[in-house]
Amino acid sequence: MSSVSVANYTYTPLNQLKGGTVVNVYGVVKFFKPPYLSKGTDYCSVVTIADQTNVKLTCLLFSGNYEALPQIYKVGDIVRFHRLKIQVYKNEPQGITSSGFASLTFEGTLGAPVLPRTSSKYFHFTDADHKMVEALRIWASTHIPPSSTLVQLYDVQPMQYFDLTCQLLGKAQVDGASFLLKVWDGTRTPFPSWRVLIENEVLEGDLSHIRRLQNLTVDILVYDNHVQVAKSLKVGSFLRIYSLHTKLQSVSSESQASLSLEFHLHGGTSYGRGITVLPESNSDVEQLKKDLQSADLAAPQHSDGICQSDHEDSFLTLSSSGSVSLCEVERCQQLSATILTDHHYLEKTPLCAILKQKAPQQYRIRAKLRSYKPKGLFQSVKLYCPKCHSLQEVPHENDLDIILRDGASKTPDTKLQNTPLYDSEVWSTEDQGGRKVVTHFVKRNGVLPLSSVCLILIEGGTLGEICKLSSEFHSIIPVKSGPEDLELLDLSVPFLIQGRLYHYGCKQCSSLKPIQNLNSLVGETSWIPSSVAEALGIVPLQHVFVMTFTLDDGTGVLEAYLMDSDRFFQIPASEVLLDDNLQRSMDLIMDMFCPPGTKIDVYPWMECVIRSYNVTNGAEQQICYQIFDTTVAEDVT
């Protein structure tokens, strides 16, 4: 690192910027457009940064020299800008390059070496800068979500925008507005890549290498402004392609329909669409090289003889509409979005045959999910009693609150406080007419445990109060004073609350036992919901997904009903309503079954076991179907 000047630079926090000034700033990259040729004379890069003040600043960076713009490779990188002019645009401060603009870029990963990327020959870099980068890395680790768009080919979904880190194997002009890039990242796409029709002689690259890698390579068409960039790329270089778009295309050839995955880099620079060449020293490139090396070694074994010849014959001769070789069609059709967990011995039965037969029976089927109900996740989660098989809605928080408030109006009986089972404390609310809340702390073998493992019984608490207590105490049981003993408040509310999990009991099937029965559990190491339920005479309800699937295998259409606590989706129905990530997983699975914006012929096949059963509806007999012993295939989620 060189230093020619000992001038002290000061850095302005992003919440203190004033229009018309020229400043130095540090920030974490929240968004960026890699440098591209503007419609004027310069290259342009748009970069949005943020700092510990939680203020964002969008910067317009121009330079006639591509290298003079910051070399940002991903969201989370850290930048230092010198001599950035602040102007006001739409009433907000905006940064723009001013004369003498210079930048440094650092990896944003905590613990990575603090190495500035810059085109400046001489730059000022001190211990204070080092500390600045590290402080921003720490701040970013909790304030800037890591890029979710960096995806490897094995993980791409149809209809997705993502950033691909890959090596360029070949390139070819297709026509004036589009250009073909053949790339790989060492992994295999879930659907075979389309093959864009080109003349063999226009392809630049090692054809035998590309042939040997077979379907480890994908074809990407880039359009319009990206064509110039693509032309200038060197075969063998490492690229990151931003906001690459996938589309699943169905192609019918003779009797068989097949699927292929198209890759498009559309024109324009929206969402940072573009291509950058990554230097060999980049840490992601180092990982990519390892992946490529091991995939390359494994490649010859992957090409089994039967498919090889088909593939070779059809290579580079397929049309741009995306037809694929027979072997890929078969591979694709073998891919199943769900698999059996049992009954593998069953032969597959077409739906038309099932629809003609009497119930009850079991079948193995292969079909596609034409549609499903309900569409909303919240409508599909219910409470199920395994004893009486009744289903009920999950109570709404407002209703819980009403019942709890009603319970809170009853007067606690002091005779029931402080027993050998629990110590009791009474709280009086000041502003609510002296409402009394009693907390009974259940002892373990006569001793009060730590709150994190402690069960408390609460009398007179509101939902809000219980929520607060549930973050501190292991378990909560809402109770009321009865004539002899404390009693469960009401089975319309959870009989047990553990953190955010609410455990309900069946009103029909439970025969409540006295609270003192918890005595039988005080020697246990934890409060297990099923044990608590048993001690209190409660039949616990299960959270389940209840859905109707309309299945279609081309021979017939059948409605099958699915009731699942966690085995089918591999997502616990009891937690899905509390967890955004689980909800996203659920959406992903349903989008995988029925990819939005596509037709049923491109949907994946599902293998299921179903059972038929008779339902009497008044005078009418009806056959219904239920899915069981089936689960979402791991490799497709």
Next chain:
DNA sequence: GTTTAGGATTCG
């Protein structure tokens, strides 16, 4: 010493 672009997905 101007202009470019001013984040906000798609013709293919």
